[in-house]
Amino acid sequence: MTCLSPSERRLQKELMSLIKDPPPGVSVDADQVEQNLFLWTIHMEGASGTLYEGERFQLQFKFSNKYPFDSPEVTFTGSNIPVHPHIYSNGHICLSILTDDWSPALSVQSVCLSIVSMLSSCKEKHRPPDNAFYVKTCNKNPKKTKWWYHDDSV
């Protein structure tokens, strides 16, 4: 076996636990991760009893070799981007734990859970008010955007 770097070891462990014991409605595309440990695709189902029931989404996680000290770059990808006041139509997510409030104690699983709960608590489906402008001008990397975190109550 080749010697793994600390971030590879950690990602390997997270992957195993996510495959073995995934949170409800969340599954990882293991084949794809096998190609590249630093780029994950996660499938997510809208929880029943919420506005997103029956919908399927795809999340992409990009990790740097400084992970978990550096936060992963997380975006929605694919054809169905959830319509949500904190999610831009290009897939960027306005969620503080993905930038300012990231901590090495968080994980792919805890990020997924936060996103699921963010979707579940939504009362009205609409895009962020500044969506059109943001999507036109922003950087490809959502971590290059300093967010003013929108009101948490939505």
Add this chain to the structure above:
Amino acid sequence: MLQLLSSKKHIIENILRIYIKTSGNTLCIDIDPKYDIRQIKNIVAPKIGLEPDELKVIFAGKELADNIVIEDCDLGEQSILHVVKVKEKVPKKINDYGMKPLCEILDDSMFSPISESRNNSISVEANDVAHILNNDTDANITSNQQVLVKKIHFYVYCPTCKGLKQGKLRVRCNFCKSGAFTVHSDPQNWTHVLENKQITGTCENDTQFCEDILQNREPTFAEFYFKCSEHISLGENDQAVPLYLIRPNLKQIQCLACLDISYDAVFVFPCQNDHVMCLDCFKQYCMSKLTERQFWQHPEYGYTLACPNGCADSFIKEIHHFRLLDDQNYDRYHRFATEEFVLQSGGLLCPQPGCGMGILADTDCKRITCQGCKYVFCRLCLQGYHIGECGPIENDDLNNQSTSCESELSCNNGNNGEIASRTTIKIMTKPCPSCKTPTERDGGCMHMICTRAGCKFHWCWVCQTEWTTECMGDHWFG
């Protein structure tokens, strides 16, 4: 032949040189670690003109009973034993307590486990392990799964060896600093060891000092300190700093960052949940926080970090823990800490590249002369000194260049080799409108957040004023 050589070597190793400190002088004797205290008394008594029965041997806060064998006391080469004359000839009732050595009997590992690992608790089974240093009041440590603890050590930063080493706990009188001191009870937790006046004791030193205290009926207190156990003692002042958040991972708790279980020492954050990181990850954590200037200037503890889980009141109090950083990063830690301290005390840093000297000047004084490089500059705009209003800062050529957001403190300090010239800093950066820290934008949006942990001001790269919803509406991305 080989065997013969090695057995010879074995004999040589068995000689231990120790010092015996009596009220008048210090003797140096060579002993066999297999000797017991009675034999020591027999050797020492004629040299100081007393009978062996008149002597009391004190080591690390305890009077040692006659039958204790030296090698069980963890006495290092050139350690000091204190010998005093017994004051009253009343035969003392021998009780278990007080007749055992204090050294290395403390188990500091009992950081409370995260619930699921509780059944893994540890029972201590070693003759010389008498007490358990337990920060937790929950001393429920009996369990069927008993793990034998070989030897439990403290971790210290040793200024002589320059690094993280195992340490030994020692005791002296907090008043006269004499090691001829016996404690009335063993310390039970880190508070007893680290704080003043926690454990009372009897000072056996003959000097008038402590007699006076006794006559005034004030109790004498023990003062605990640590020595490095990895080099030969260089005398009583050769001390080490206890890195008490580093503990043996007896409970085999997972590192919160790499998820590995390291079997050696781990770093336990001073938070309610006792979050654990392995030492490698702790170094990484410090390095990434240092690079981002996210250490926090705590009013009491200094430049420090908290638990990465964001637990309340979890700042690291003993900043010597950052000694785990390599020399280069520890120097950087020091420099950043000093800069942050100067800025928070209302001072300023010389803007001249390669200087960066901290300057504390009267707040109403606008013309500042750096004591280091003699540069004369304006307190308000940090440009060369001028009379009248501060001019606009030239940055016209740059507005159309799409560069960054990750704002970075440019080095305005003594890092000679790699510093951009003053002009480059002027062209590439804009000062934070609040703390004037030169900030570079390397892509992303116009919403800047000052990366200095002590500032964190939200500002607009275009307007160079506080970030507003108007900025977001007009020119979020330029």
